[in-house]
Amino acid sequence: MKILRFAAVGVAAALALTACSSDSDTPSETTKPTASESAAAPEAATIKLWLNGTDTPDALREYLTTTFAAQNPGSKLVIEQQDWNGLVPRLQTALASEDQTPDVVEVGNTQSATFTYAGAFSDLTSLYPELGGDKLLPGFVEAGTADGKIMAVPYYSGARAVFYNKDMFKDAGVEVPTTLADFTKAAQKLTTDKVSGFWFPGQDWYNGATWIYTNGGDLAVQDGDQWKGALSSPESIKGLTEVQELFKTATKAPADSDSNEPWVPFNQGKAAMFSAPTWARWSIDLPECNEGVAADDKSDEATAKRTKQQACNEEHTGVFPMPGLDASKVATAFAGGSNIGIPAKSQHQELAQNLLKIIFSAEFQNMLGQNGLIPGNSEYATSMGDDVYAKAAIAAALGAKLTPAAENWATVEGDRILEDFFQKLATGADVTKSAADADKLITDTLN
């Protein structure tokens, strides 16, 4: 038994060492600052583009690869899809390494500031006029600018609109609301023991921000070179009080859920309204419309059934932009979307710029619009068409607002300060006190 014990101590020691160090591994790659731009020669190469999630449809990806190959003889474009989840840590390591970095990268608009201030992107200021200049969505350009240099440009934006179940509206005798106050009343009227008038989970600050912004408040404001949490401003408090009223009286959504897949309860008949980017229309699947076709069935019959199903879903579902304080305006919603930039460590700066030029060509911008994404260049927004979805999307996008363009904003999101805060409101905590606490955390994090 002695030998056994000795071996066990050895194993324990080794495990203990592992145990202590595995959580604390710090990225060990410290790359020297290299001026990669200076060496850029338009030499044929394979470049990598990282796109996130499935937001960019396949047809658009194909267009990019074929056009790029045609315009840059001998060179090739490879598109790699990244998951939105855990994107920031992945970019932190990949963008810092010459071997691993993509040559063009998409990054969430609220995540841009993290990388632009750190010097992860190449300066695009001189290319900016050629890509669209002032016509590029201004809020997104601001989010991609650090110390006066434009580091990332808008790729697409997605506006939020409210989807509603027309049958439930009819049964409850509710009309589409025209002011934000009306919206609360409508949601309350639609709420029953089993049904949420408005699907509003406790951690859903993306939608909650609408009430803050619309009432003239903000999440954080800049004061000199310092940032300050702004949730306790009188305007924000007014919006947050309305948010808490909705939590209390107009939703059955759990306080421990976030804004993911709000169409699921809607499809199950557990919610009369939900708010999401307009591409959520493809996820609506009401039981009365379901034709029972498999998603991968490519036969003509299946396609016809799918078309019928989609038409039926859209017949039973309405959509409107969240209304503003009075009937003449729409609400200021939170704008989702992405920026796109060229990592400073990329070894193919010139080819990467060529790819950006293709992305900002009229043809590709129009293709984005046709697929329900608001193109980065506002000149091409008309390509979205004029159905109710496009109208709601464009109306909502015009007033949409981003998160504060603070260097450390991504840390506020990483620490989930706003999720925690809205959840507190959902569980009935005092608005003024919770807002003051959250403001303190935001201020500490941003400076």
Add this chain to the structure above:
Amino acid sequence: MAATAPTVAGTTATPVPPARRRRPKVGAYGLLVPASIIIGIALGYPLVRQFVISFQEFGLKQQFGAAPEWVGLQNYKDLLTDSYVWTVIARSVAFCLVNAVVTMAIGMSLAVLMQRVGRSARITLQVSLLLAWGTPVLASMTVWQWLFDTQNGLINWTLSNVLGIESMAQHSWIIEPLSFFFVATVIVVWMSVPFVAFSVYAGLLQVPTETMEAAQLDGASARQRFWGITIPMIRPVLSIVLLLQVIWDLKVFTQIYVLQRAGAPTRDTNLLGTLIYSYSKEFGLAGALATIMLVLTLALTGFYIRQMLKEDEL
């Protein structure tokens, strides 16, 4: 140890052939070289790097090429003057101790049970334990999350529909920190019990039947035999397993992180592992906190390791 020392010493002391000691030591050390190199690269390098970084201002800018600035003990000072960090340390230690003790108690009971029951019952038990041990963490976390889900979870459904406790229908298990840690404890214990049960069971098999028989003949009751003979004899195994549990439970990360993402309030449920992770843009702070955690681990286990090594020298 006094009463049972003779028995233990009598059974464990295997005579060491004297020839071994006289061999030239160079060869023996030579054999250690490959292992040392691997440990040096895989563990030593990150550890040293972490230590160095903890004295630097090292953020994203440095990650992308800026020169790090030496700040001395500033990172440590920032952390140790932050009352929130102390709250998290206290929370982590409490969580770690409760989990280690509960895991040990259940694991030992199962080991004793395995020894006492019949063959088929034992095999069933062993297979289920192995399955729990072998399931990938994220896969089982998903299942646990579904079980405790607020709206569609099996636990809430059973409580409200089967047992008729209406108020539990939409109960959120993870929104209150205490309830959150209860769920986390259930999951962590469930995942670590198999290791304890098997290790202790292996230890139990080593207890010689002759000794037990002799004690029985001398009139020792079952309880006396268990506490007086079995436990002291398997003590080395118990110590090591408990030591590992303390270390593992202190650095628990995956279970807490996944549960937090399932909708728990993050700040009120952070443990050391998740707090270090949240410093993912300030590597200097993260390195300092990781070093503090290392010191904490050593403080919790150092006495114990010394004790074990001392016993070995007997």
